[in-house]
Amino acid sequence: MRKLFGFVTAAVLALVLTACGSSSSGASDTLKVGATPTPHAEILKYISTKLAEKEGLKLEVVEFSDYVPLNPQLQEGQLDANYFQHRPYLDEYNKEKGAKLAYVENVHLEPLGLYSGKLKDVAALASGATVAVPNDPTNLGRALKLLADNGVITLKEGVGTAATERDVTGNPKKLTFKPLDAAQIPRSLEDVDAAVINGNYALEANLSPATDALVAEKAEGNPYANGLVVAEGKENDPRVQKLAKLLKSPEVKKFIEEAYKGAVIVA
Template sequence: MKTWKKIVAAAGAAGLALGLAACGGGDSAGGDTKLIVGASPDPHAKILRYVADNLAEKQGIELEVKEYTDYVQPNEALNSGDLDANYYQTVPYFDDQTAKNNWQFDHGKGIHLEPLGIYSEKLKDIKDLKDGAKIGIINDPTNQARALNLLADNGLIKLPKDEKQQKVSVIAKSKEYNPRGFELPEVEGPQLVRALADVDIAVINGNFAQLGGKEPSDALILESTENNPSLNILVWKKDSEKVEAIKKLDSLLHSPEVKAFIEKTWPNKAVLPGF
């Protein structure tokens, strides 16, 4: 009888162990919490893989990086549960998309910046820009606002107080906001470097500048990380069961090791640590 009780007890223990394993389905066999994180290939995925190879294991995290080449799928995959987090977007983009789609997401502090630059093939100093000059501006709404801010920060235009009016279509026609009478043609992001032949200057995102053969050192003016809302962030669902592990990952992304990795990997300042 005692032997039978022992067998039953052993079976019950085994069943309990299986039940606990099933409940922890998101964990790897080694006991680490597995996180699947969506990211743009460069620099986001590179930074995450550095963390995966050098820092994550010590924090009990198994990190799988899934690459995306567009800006729509990573948030949709996060919302559907296919991802535990994503790392590819800026705060203004996050605010816009979560409001439009009613996504219940949360995010950490800024990690890095891919700085916008003001580039030219005709000028060597922004002081040489003449009234009525042509300034190429990206036609994407989120990045356009960022480009207009860079121009305003450098005294080339003024911005309406109403953020809804901070558009090229409003500013270009206004003597109040565009007192120097600049032409502001809107251009597809990937075409901005090519458009430099037809404009006096253009405000170009770092990734598009590099694709067109430009380096940050070529810019007349480069965007600063200080108080910049366009720093890239780690994003996750508010009700995620893995929020503790995700916040550990966010902490690793703000570590001295990651800062040193960014500075070493992109010495040309195409990517800047934002912390």
């Protein structure tokens, strides 16, 4: 009886360990990716439902309405990857936090555009007009460069997207810049003469850089493409490589072009 009991106990224990091992292995096969809702999580959900199975990829998409926790959670291992940011943002985060997160692949650009509820042409901006711009350093610099690239203002030579209002060397129309939180600008469009709005916030406000903007950023050579990010050393994880391949696939390119109609541009 003792031998029989020992045999049964060993068999049950082996079965439990096998089940646990199988569960653990299954969990490790799933790539857990954090993303902001539009367009990042939408693109990932399209991949998860339409493309991932063919590549042998199990994808868990975790949505964050606020992008701030995404890099800390990736650092802490709560996420395997995230998809919401461009390289300048990641570089600044790594520098400020002493983090070691790595950029894997560019996917798309959410172009800044200059919009107006009152004007149909950028040349129609009147003297003394008020232009709303994002108040965070990265997007403020992008906004001012957009205006400079289209002849509205001139900037100190070489300053590029690091520009602030202090770097404006020419302002022939004596424009007044009104810095606002980027997410708030679409709601303030009627209160100003024109406004520079991020692509994702324009999309949420039913505005398109392709059809509604007076001028908009170009994708070519733009450093602000959003992409896939992982912890350093995980870039060659087979699951990460499968997702990177799918994010750059013709199917995803077609999905982005049809779903966002120019408000999101394939990088």
